[in-house]
Amino acid sequence: MKKLILLCLAISLVSCGASKTVRVSKKVIKGDWVLNSVTYNQAGNYNVTLLNDASKACFEGSTWQFVPNNNTGVYSINDASCATGERHFVFTIQEVDAETGLYDFLLKPTDEKHKSETNQGFRLKLATLSDDTMQWQQTVSVAGSTLTLNMNFSKQ
Template sequence: MKKLMMILLTLSLVACGASKTVRTAKKTIKGTWNLSNITYDRAGTYNIKLLDDASKTCFEGSDWQFIPNNNTGIYTISDSSCTSGERYFIFTIDEVDAQTGLYDFLLKPTNAKGRSETNEGFRIKLSSLTETSMQWQQTVMVDGSPFTISMNFIKS
């Protein structure tokens, strides 16, 4: 009976743990990244506030640090025409489809102590991740139709 309980406990721990794909993604994302540019899936000028924080112009060139062992991070906006400074967040990477390797990236802004003032977060598609580059895609509705924002990062 003791052996059976140990086997069941071991199986439940293995089943509940992050998949190998997610563990690999967390290892790859660890470190400092620069948000090099932001693009839209259609032409035009749009006044979009990303992550309920700042404009595209403010985010381009921002530096991001990911600390996967406690799922926290900091991004720093340094554009002098914007409200500059450090912003804190917590994140998780959820595997969406093991066959395609696509992920959902969940990001929740917090204060320096890791507490969220609004308890709201953002679901972003982690559409590409390599050792040197990463792309996030977020789809929002604009005038009743889907509009995709792509955020392109380069590892520092």
């Protein structure tokens, strides 16, 4: 009887683990990335602050490091005309639909000890992820209409 209970418990723990898509995604995302460009799905100039931190211009050229075994990372703003330096975050890759393989990327800014002062995070669509490119999409409201931001990364 004890063995049966332990077997059921082990099966339930394994079934609650991350899906294969998420596990593979974590392996691919591991390492160093550069945010090459931020584009919009509509023409125009927009004054958008990304991640409640800095402008599009400040984020372009920023470097990112992802450590999936503890879901942490750090990005650095490198543009001298911006507030430069490292920013820490925790992240989660969350599968939205097992059949389509669509998933979201949840990012929460933190301090160096991975504690959040505001407990505020950001949900981004992980639209593309390959061994050398990644794209996040975020939908925001601008002047009563929706705008999709595309954040385009390349792996270093």
